[in-house]
Amino acid sequence: MNSYDYIREGDAIYEKSFAIIREEADLTAFSSEQAEIAVRMIHACGLVEATEHFRFSSDFVSQARGALHVGKPIFCDAEMVSHGITRARLPADNKVICTLRDGRTMGLAKTIGNTRSAAALDLWDEMEGSVVAIGNAPTALFRLLEMLDAGAPRPAAIIGMPVGFVGAAESKEALMVSRHAIPYAVVRGRMGGSAMTAACVNALARAGL
């Protein structure tokens, strides 16, 4: 039944993929730890050119890894982000929380006059010191910044990678210049998405490739 010639061994596929990415991608702007994350994010989108849009604050990797190691939760804006995170790789059996489908979210959205994705954040309980992973909705990232302005607990790090054509670029620029100065990883512009966001979390969770 093996009529096609392809690599059938998972680890070998990863190894070769990462080698190709390191050969082709311009990673010179990154520290070695940031580069590990960038490689996995490229792997998730298939585009080595995407690195030009990647921005990491200098304290992002250390703060995000520190939060994961002491068992802080990961808050996600979308089910796809949550389901892309490899639970077995998390260092402290960290909770991965997505409240988008919580029964209260729809009502909250009407109350606050925003999307369900934004309203879902009102149900994030232990945000202090957590890792936030936003890979879908610009409104969720804007809402997070508004909540911080209003005095909400500070996450340890924010992965801001919503994708799209309306508000995505703007929400990520707002995160980078926010006065709260929370460590961030961002894909500037329209690109981003749940796969790159989950890849970022997975790379944080396991140092080294």
Place this chain on the structure above:
Amino acid sequence: MNSYDYIREGDAIYEKSFAIIREEADLTAFSSEQAEIAVRMIHACGLVEATEHFRFSSDFVSQARGALHVGKPIFCDAEMVSHGITRARLPADNKVICTLRDGRTMGLAKTIGNTRSAAALDLWDEMEGSVVAIGNAPTALFRLLEMLDAGAPRPAAIIGMPVGFVGAAESKEALMVSRHAIPYAVVRGRMGGSAMTAACVNALARAGL
């Protein structure tokens, strides 16, 4: 708390997004039904240029929609694909099946000498007339072609959009030239992924934007 200026209404965001995509993307290669799907796939990746890699067989939309309307299941290679499909939009309460985490998959992978993603296909039961959505693993798409060579039941349509640097491009080319001539939607080359794949299914499930 509304210190940022952004659109907070979900339908308005979609509408504006799709208008921007239709303004910027080259959709001339597609039928109007294919273009609807292409618009949603662009929306999922944030790149209007991606259309140059999209290929739909002429019978793809009709065959895939037909399968969904008579209640055939959707088989996914990855949890992220499955969780990106909007269940409420499916026309016949269709089953969405992903067997990657089935307890038998790991053992099957060892038996057949392939990845877990490929082995998971051996647990797909009602494949005749179904819609297959492969958004992550090239090995799953290669395995599907091998199973068809060996006489497996024919899906009605195959969404072949694995992403990556090893085997992704090759597996999709193999699908397009396969002697089985099953209707397909493909993103050629390295791009693809669970979000574009789920967007394709979601666009099939609801005609019109």
